[in-house]
Amino acid sequence: MIVDRDLWFRERDRFYSRMIEDLYIGYLDHGILDLLKMIFRLEGVFPKSSCTGRITIVDSQYPWRRRGSSIVYKSHYGLSGSDLLYIIGKKPLYRYWITVSGPIMHLSCVNLKTAHKMLRLARDAGFKHSGIFSLGRKGITVELISGVSMISILRDGEEIYIDLDRIDEYVSRVNDVLRQGRSRLYELKNAILKHIRGESNG
Amino acid sequence: MIVDRDLWFRERDRFYSRMIEDLYIGYLDHGILDLLKMIFRLEGVFPKSSCTGRITIVDSQYPWRRRGSSIVYKSHYGLSGSDLLYIIGKKPLYRYWITVSGPIMHLSCVNLKTAHKMLRLARDAGFKHSGIFSLGRKGITVELISGVSMISILRDGEEIYIDLDRIDEYVSRVNDVLRQGRSRLYELKNAILKHIRGESNG
Known part of the structure; x- marks a missing residue:
């Protein structure tokens, strides 16, 4: 066995406390809280970290390069045309790149069987990668x-x-991609709910 | 143990024959052949599939959606301004999206230790995801x-x-991203070479 079960359960407690803390501080997006709590209720798995998706604009030679790059804009909710015009109007040090990321979640599983199960469930809910x-x-x-x-x-x-x-039409395409990402989280929540109900029925 | 060693070795032989076949048919990019052969020489790992990176333009509601979408352009070598002008000049059924993908490789490993080793090696060579x-x-x-x-x-x-x-400047940025991807393959090749030499030395 790869995983030390006692250690895993201690980790689970630690991450649960951290979630509650983040919630009080205001770090945690309420839109994702239900999903996180739901995953904590599953057997052998807990969420370690999550992001609901975001729009970032970086001044960088390449968007995947961290060195020398700086974030000039970041939002989890949506961009406006005037925001983009303001940013794009100033000359960058290198290049401006806009990135819309979909949701990302890291789960910790107690064994390979659970890891497999979560992967299957997530892929079916649209988390293909x-x-x-x-x-x-x-x-x-x-x-x-x-x-x-x-x-x-x-x-x-x-x-x-x-x-x-x-620019306004472009920005609405950008915001649409962010929304498409968010909708994946709802699909995941529904898939987990269905899974929980299926298990309690059979 | 998860992996059936006999089955794994038969798979290895099968994929080696396939690589040779692809080479004769002309499917295989010569630029990647050295790397594939090099990986076959390593212990407990072989390459199952690979792509050196490509540029695609799809007519689709979203670039990640397959249903109803069609590929209007695909190249492993580079796009020209006139190609792009020609494509962009015709009205799409949905939307035109351009995607530049970096290299992707699937390796089959005989055990977790080897999988870990290859992951570490690849991440260090710039394959961060x-x-x-x-x-x-x-x-x-x-x-x-x-x-x-x-x-x-x-x-x-x-x-x-x-x-x-x-458009010409835009296209050269696009082609530059493709080249950046390609250069990751050389970094991977160098990392594996260094690894092979390191093992034979100590």
Whole structure:
């Protein structure tokens, strides 16, 4: 056996307390709280971290490069045309890239059977890019990721690539991608609910 | 033990024959052949499938949706400004999305120790989004993916979002992302070479 069960249960308690703490501090998005609590109720699995999805604009040579890059905008709720115009109007140090990420969740599972079960459940709910992120004594970490994503270049030096006459329509496409990501979380919640009911029935 | 060793070795032989076949048919990119052969030489791991990265343009409501979507352009080598102008000039059924994917590789490992080793090696070489894709009797499948990616909307109905006066510069940014992906393959090759030399030395 890879996972130390006692250690895993201690980790589970620790992450539960942390969730409650985050909730009081206001770190936690209420939209995801139900889902997190629901996963804590399942056997052999708990959520370690989660993000409901977000829009970021970075000034960077490449959007995947951290070194030398700076975040110029970040929102979990949505971008406005005037926000984007304001940002895009200033010359970047390198390039402006906009990224819309769908939801990401890390779950800790007590054994491979549970990890498999959660992966199947998540993939069926639209988290197609999910996999096992790591295996260790503390647990098997499953990463849930969907294909919902957008990564575009906005400006390089003096060159603006987006048609500024279409900025409002462009922004509504961007916000739509964020919403599509959010809807994956509801699908996941429904899939888990169905799973819980199925188990208690049979 | 999860993996059936005899079955795994038979799979290895089968995939080796397939690689040779693909090579003769011309399916296989010569740029990746060295890397594949190198991985076959490692102990307890073989490559199941690989893609050196590509540019695709789809006509689809969302780029991650397969249903109802059609591929209007695909290249492993690079896009030209005139190609893009020609495509973007025709009204899509839904929306045109351009995607640049970095390299992807699926490796089959004989046990968790090897899977871990390959994951560490790949992450260090820039394949940061790698993970275990599946575990079964036939092997542990490790997926190697880097963060190199671009997914942008080009046109929705009558609305074109890209500034057509900047199309050549935009295309060179797109091709640059493809090249960045390719360079990850060289980094992986170097990392494996270093690993092989390290093992034979000590």
